[in-house]
Amino acid sequence: MTAHDPAAPAPARTVGAPASAASWTERYTGAVMNTFGTPKRVLVRGEGSYVWDAEGRRYLDLLGGIAVNALGHAHPGLVAAVTEQLATLGHVSNFFATPAQVTLAERLLEVVTPGGAPAGSRVFLANSGAEANEAALKMTRRHRPGGRVLALEGAFHGRTMGALSLTHKAAYREPFEPLPGGVEFLPFGDLAALERALGDDVAALFVEPVQGEAGVRPLPPGYLPAARELTTAAGALLVLDEVQSGTGRTGTWMAHHLPHVGGGAVPDVVTLAKGLGGGLPIGATVALGEHAAGLLGPGQHGTTFGGNPVSAAAALTVLDALSDGLLEHVVEVGDLLRAKLAGLGNHGVAEVRGEGLLLAVGLTAPVAAAATEHLLEAGFIVNPVREDALRLAPPLILTGEEAASFVDALPAALDAATAGAAS
The missing domain is CATH 3.40.640.10 (Type I PLP-dependent aspartate aminotransferase-like (Major domain))
Incomplete structure (x- = not known):
């Protein structure tokens, strides 16, 4: 038996060879208790306000792990x-x-x-x-x-x-x-x-x-x-x-x-x-x-x-x-996001609730779940917190440009969700 050398680097731990999203999902359902349902995506990497899935697609993370990833993903200081x-x-x-x-x-x-x-x-x-x-x-x-x-x-x-x-x-x-x-x-x-x-x-x-x-x-x-x-x-x-x-x-x-x-x-x-x-x-x-x-x-x-x-x-x-200016940034970007969202009333937005970067987009119809799926396909992660509301709790480092990209994509998702509900 070879003696362990405490100074030697530990062998790298892997989670297996690269696999498709379907393969990861199959393994998930076979090993993880079904308390959350089938995962919508298999995420493998994050940087800033974005995450990437096992197929290489990028998403703007506007949920932040449900208000958890305050500094985004892979923040250098963290x-x-x-x-x-x-x-x-x-x-x-x-x-x-x-x-x-x-x-x-x-x-x-x-x-x-x-x-x-x-x-x-x-x-x-x-x-x-x-x-x-x-x-x-x-x-x-x-x-x-x-x-x-x-x-x-x-x-x-x-x-x-x-x-x-x-x-x-x-x-x-x-x-x-x-x-x-x-x-x-x-x-x-x-x-x-x-x-x-x-x-x-x-x-x-x-x-x-x-x-x-x-x-x-x-x-x-x-x-x-x-x-x-x-x-x-x-x-x-x-x-x-x-x-x-x-x-x-x-x-x-x-x-x-x-x-x-x-x-x-x-x-x-x-x-x-x-x-x-x-x-x-x-x-x-x-x-x-x-x-x-x-x-x-x-x-x-x-x-x-x-x-x-x-x-x-x-x-x-x-x-x-x-303490180093992030609170002020949250107010600035939150105000920008609220103002832009409030201008989408003709696309099914009834109101915008919340403060800072904890917001809900209240909808004029109960299409939040369908809109969430359309937004996911477009590269945005949000949460249908109620049937008529989308919750936004993004990383606090979200930029104004990133927020604006979501607002630009939202009308098409709401229109598609509404059309699907009517068909």
């Missing part, structure tokens, strides 16, 4: 940071700390609220948005044991059992009932309903400043500040799910920083994920103030991979980019 960290220290247990973990927690406390988090605030680092919301849900149980938890109709907070109990869509919930109890759903944006529901038996209110899965619906102006006053009076926690809308996606650090959305409201807990890691798995539960930060103690929660230095290094790179 690649360098992850490579350097992995070559230095890839993983340790949470019996130990790492500089990347600590620095990331500090940076999140700096940006989670304007002017920085209150004294005593703390961060729990996890691996996903669902995990971040699970931690927040456990915090509510510690805050007011047995208390009711309120969420909004249209909410999506994840698919793990606790997060699923906060998610409104019946098709997601019903196959797995009974779910953890005590969650009640209130009409979206209805302050009177919230006031009626609140009482000294309510542990928390969970809300998304912008509901992503419901079709990119920002909360109506005034709702969050009023919700903050009402939850404070009832002694309940206010938990903001910024998993999709946070980390620069709306042109601000957090969507609730937008004056017409948050109105200056400071929550008790903010959950983050998706774009925070720029493509690497990471989530964060940010507890604001000493009370919220002290709800989970040693042994009451944990994670094996949460806060690992590689994902933390990726997140720090994303935060650096946002």
Whole structure:
């Protein structure tokens, strides 16, 4: 037996010889659990705002891994940071700390609220948005044991059992009932309903400043500040799910920083994920103030991979980019995209909703699925988030020229979708 030489380079790992898309799809269906359906394409490479499939066709990625690839694909700074960290220290247990973990927690406390988090605030680092919301849900149980938890109709907070109990869509919930109890759903944006529901038996209110899965619906102006006053009076926690809308996606650090959305409201807990890691798995539960930060103690929660230095290094790179002018870029390109899309009313566009680069193109007819297929054939990736809406959550580095190319292609896709529906 030959002794292993630790200095010798490891053999390159391959995934097999180049294969056709049909071959990859066949292998996928034979090996991967059918939770997502048949993949629409097999993607093999990405650069900037573009990806390429196994047949060599290029697509403008206007979904960004569902608001994940904040810096696009193969971003040089992100690649360098992850490579350097992995070559230095890839993983340790949470019996130990790492500089990347600590620095990331500090940076999140700096940006989670304007002017920085209150004294005593703390961060729990996890691996996903669902995990971040699970931690927040456990915090509510510690805050007011047995208390009711309120969420909004249209909410999506994840698919793990606790997060699923906060998610409104019946098709997601019903196959797995009974779910953890005590969650009640209130009409979206209805302050009177919230006031009626609140009482000294309510542990928390969970809300998304912008509901992503419901079709990119920002909360109506005034709702969050009023919700903050009402939850404070009832002694309940206010938990903001910024998993999709946070980390620069709306042109601000957090969507609730937008004056017409948050109105200056400071929550008790903010959950983050998706774009925070720029493509690497990471989530964060940010507890604001000493009370919220002290709800989970040693042994009451944990994670094996949460806060690992590689994902933390990726997140720090994303935060650096946002600090270095990317937030302003998101506002500029988002405004351009909204304005151009708003000019397509005669092609079936009813409205444009959202903020920054989290947008929905509301359609005059329920043809979103067909339009998505036509756009894919034309080289654009979007998401039919509802039957009458297309969701756009592209890389935050999307250029104005790239955005304009999509707007130019959209009328033909909508016309074809509408014609197909009429035939």
